[in-house]
Amino acid sequence: ADASSAVIYGGASALDAYQPESVAQATGVAADRIRQLARDLAGSRPAVVMGGGESGATTNGADSLTAVLALNVLLGNLGQPGGVRFNSPVFQDRPAPAQPASFTTWQQLAQRLRAGEFQVVLVHGTNPVFELAGLGFENALAQVPFIASFSSFLDETTARSDLVLSTSLPLEDWGDDIPDPGPGFPVVTFQQPVVQSYFDTRGFGDLILQLATRLGGDVKQVLPWATYKDALRETARQLQQLNRGSVQEPDFERFWVTLLRQGGWWDASQPAAAPPTPAQASAAVQRVADALAEPRAAGDPGEYPFQLLVFPHNTLGAGETAHLPWLQATPDPITSVVWQTWVELNPNVANQLGLREGDIAALESAQGRIDVPVYVNPAAPPDAVAVPLGQGHAGYGRWAAGRGTNPLSLVAPLTDEATGALAYAATRVRLTRTDRHVTMPKFEGNVPAFQVPDDEVLQVLKA
Known part of the structure; x- marks a missing residue:
């Protein structure tokens, strides 16, 4: 085991260019916090790092997720209980299940x-x-x-x-x-x-x-x-x-x-697919370090100062269940908003723009414009705005049609350079106030979001 670890960690030297001080400014995470996270991971067994969502939705998204897997390699948890398990095929002579088109x-x-x-x-x-x-x-x-x-x-x-x-x-x-990803053994x-x-x-x-x-x-x-x-x-x-x-x-x-x-049917007695050998893992870490590319974004930062983050709605997804009224009426777990689209905005940025909850803001990219009410969220980064998917249907029945807006109309057609997937987190936007205001349909009433006493909450504020 020691020899294997030595081989794997030998690949870690490829990451010398990514010292905490070097990446702190780019990530917005302090170097000391990065080191503490590293110590927590190294001191916990098993420990697994998972990636997805917006972290894989940029023009270098595949590189980012590959880096996440490389971190699991360095933790030595490939093929281990509580770590990264590999799917085993049910039938050796059958092709793998079809994957979504890019x-x-x-x-x-x-x-x-x-x-x-x-x-x-x-x-x-x-x-x-x-x-x-x-x-x-x-x-x-x-x-x-x-x-x-x-x-x-x-x-x-x-x-x-x-x-x-x-x-x-x-x-x-x-x-x-056939579930993909699976539990590490054949399942149908x-x-x-x-x-x-x-x-x-x-x-x-x-x-x-x-x-x-x-x-x-x-x-x-x-x-x-x-x-x-x-x-x-x-x-x-x-x-x-x-x-x-x-x-x-x-x-x-x-x-x-x-x-x-x-x-x-499943067979838990079948071993999971073999993880990479230590030498293969070390080579993978080296390839990741060599291949990491800078992400691209559509929109000049001077004209479009905010990063647009679109995310699946808690119950409506990307809009496929917007025709069901009981899902429309299910409160979002963070904002408690129902039947509506909103844009989440940092408190300091909202103050600078003279915006408060319920004010209608014009959200524009080079692709188009939507008008959407503001929700002030203390957890929102100062350089990003977040909008849920799900609404904005022109049809799909009376419960879906004419409600909210579809933020996908703002997203530029940039793709992940490795996979061809839509880089839906690679669009920049600008936000301007209008003279309109609505009362937000939400369960928390008029009580704004605030930090719970005695609980540590990471609040992101512009310096």
Whole structure:
């Protein structure tokens, strides 16, 4: 173990250029605090460092998250209980589950749509007209002769479709999934209907299989099942033939019933995928140190002084559940605001701009402008403003349409240079007051946010 640690920590010399004093100014975290965090991590076992959200949403986001993994390498927790575990494949000969398409892929698709390369487009499980507000996807779809939507709700994309084939809701449908990330051993989950379909609908899988039957030929050969349930049962037969894991029954029907009763199959006895060797880990630390690039941002800091941070709403996500009134009425856990978009602003900055809670501010980037009420948050950095996603629908039913604004319309189309993902934290904005004011719909009433006595709260103030 000592030899392995020596090899891994040998790679730490590559990080000499990132001494606490060197990065304190860039990060806004004091060098002494950085050292204390390092001591806390080194003195705690197990210790794991996790990255995500805005830290991976810049033009160098992949580099930042790779640096997080490198820190886990230096802590020596790869493959350890409580550390970073690696997924094991369920079937060795099967491809990994499909990953979401990158923003670059969507940009390329939009270009091909505008060029008239597609005669038919099928839309399922996405609302690109709303979710890709800055990409002009509505105009791209206008070049397609025929659009079929499989949505159960009239969202912005479905409203522009020529045919709507409403599918069953998740509680009415069959399905399966391989969790990613997983718990460190093979897992397959199964979903079965728990209620009867209220309307005469079918699952998306069943509709595709019916279409394959009508087309025949090679399509039917690839998709031979009569129903999606039949396809899931074939997967279950393959699991049964492994003769291991959480369900083991010689009779398939008993295996199937037990599988559905416990919600899936897993094999905790299977070892997790092997972590890198110490030499590989040391080389990885070196590569990270050599490859870290400075992030880019859209907008001149002199004209656009604030970094825009958009974040998923606590219950509405990026807007996919905005049509449900009980989720609209669920208070945000920090601001307690409901049914509305807001912008979170540092108290000192709010005072300098003459803004108070409920004042309508114009938030502008080089991409566009939204008008949004202010919420003064003492935890907000002085050089950033934060706006939740979720609102700003033009359609999607009466509970979603016409409420709040969509901050994605402000986000510049910059991407992560390594992955092509949307760098949604790489846009700068400016904030100006208007002469309008609203009463914020929130549960905390008129009581402003304040520090709880005797509790240490990190409050970020401009020097």
